[in-house]
Amino acid sequence: MNGKAAPRTVGDGSTRTRLERGRGALGPALALVHTGRAPTRAVLTAELGVTRATAGAVAAELEALGLIRVDSHPSAATGSQGRPSHRLHLAEDGPVVLAGQIHADGLRVALVGLGGRIVATASRRAAVDADPAGALGTVVAAGAELLAATPRRCVGAGLAVPSAMTEPEGAALNPLHLAWPPGSPVREVFADQVRAAGITGPARAGNDVNLTALAEHRHGAGRGARDLLCVATGHTGVGGALVLDGKLHTGSSGLALEVGHLPVRPEGGHRCYCGGRGCLDVETDPHAFLTAAGRDPGPGTSVLQQARDLIRDAYDEPAIRIATELLIDRLGLGLAQLVNILNPDRIILGGLHKALLEADPERLRAVVADRSLWGRSGGVPILPCVLDHNSLVGAAELAWQPVLDDPLRIAP
Structure with missing residues (x-):
């Protein structure tokens, strides 16, 4: 051992x-x-x-x-x-799990200990292989390199994917931001790649924003919330998740809270990948921000990082401020609709949405309060996510869960 x-x-x-x-x-x-x-x-x-x-x-x-x-x-x-x-x-020298994340601009892997502590991490910026087996093989190979450099025992693996994931099959229903075929058996393929690499323990996969919510609820800004709503941008698109009484609410087949396809500009909005117009997915993600700011995506850095950098470093520029306020208003409208439907006791925002909140928290909270019945009754706390690489930490939670259910499973 x-x-x-x-x-x-x-x-x-x-x-x-x-x-x-x-x-x-x-x-x-x-x-x-x-x-x-x-x-x-x-x-x-x-x-x-x-x-x-x-x-x-x-x-x-x-x-x-x-x-x-x-x-x-x-x-x-x-x-x-x-x-x-x-x-x-x-235990500082205790076991770890391998966590991986696929996103539109590449991948990131990490070794994560108990408590959501990231022990080591590595990232690669590259086009994602159109074959899920090839893409996930690259993730596992990168993780195996991290494991080779540590004496700590690995007891499982978890994967975060930017797609709705069916339950219990673990298939990517419609990976809009990847070139994978609809219904790709991601969980099965990932488990096969993990076994082929000689990594022991269970291998699980889930939607990246669901895993962000899980990680933040256990270790971050969502601690103590009973009904936690998480809305976040990835490198492309927008996702949502709901934690009820400490457990992810994924619906009857894993597809709940696809908030990215909530319309906020149905008239005159951008065409969405789902076939509609003006969805949160295309009106409040990093690409939408760069478009509103009159900027073209540059090379070398993800569009998510480019958008966040502009808000942080160039907010005083009129074009950047106007773009920020525009996306805050769109996001606030979407959040207000979700508050009316779900009545959460806390909202946490990640990705670009976190940057929008931090740029002008009062504006966002005012829009939500003005457009939601529950907001007018006293307001819902809206907080930024606080964990670094929270989707990775959430992927690690998937791998840790069998150990949390039965710690004796790792006994020799």
Whole structure:
């Protein structure tokens, strides 16, 4: 197990009994530490609703599996008057998962540990192979290079794709921004490539914005939200996702929240890939911003980065400011419609939409409040995503989920 200690064989009968009683709590306990909700053994005890002895046995087992570390001496939190408790940390040398992301301008891969911590990352800017097997083979090969440079054990792989993904098949229904055939069996192909590369563990794939929402809900701006709406631009197009009671809402077949095809300029808007006009997908994405600003996409940098750079570095230019305000108004109209339908308790924005929010937050919030019934009743918090490479972190969450469900699956 890469030099890790095997799970301890407990000789004391009462300790063994506590551990057997607590085995069902191993997954929930790891999830609490993974998401930062159990920084100490005392908090873990309270959250699990078990005795201190059982929580101690559970923490010891997770430590023996190489997943967490338990401070040997209890300590009190700064300013706390409570009883000192052992602090819990994610193991810095613990296992990782391989995360990959395909986007219209190329790919990015990363090794991600528990807690959404990116250990290593690499990217390639190139045209995406029209054959899914070729494209995903390139992703896995890039990830294998990262794995070859680390001694840490890999326990799975996850992939983020800019397409609606059917459930349970894992097919890219209509990858509008890639040249892949509709219905490409992405999950199956990815799993085949992962196995062929000798990478162990489950291989899963999902829609990139769904995975952004999952990552931000567990580790970022969406923490604590019950009904979280995420809307984000990719390198091309717009996607949405909804997290309800801690779980992604993907609909009956995985296709829920395709918000990119919500019309915001049905009269006179740009023709959308879906066949309609004036959809969010073509009215508020990076290409739409560059068009509104009178700029042509340049070489060497993704259109997403070019658009964000203009807002950050040239916002005082009239053309850039006008383009920004134009897209804010379009985005606000779309968000208001979603608020009326979904009534979320928080909205988070990613990609170019994050940059639009940060450029003029009051304008965006005013548009949403003015055009939505719920907004007029007090407003919905609208926040920027905070994680770097959140789609990659979300892809990693797919790979970590089997371990969170049953940590013993990684035992030798």
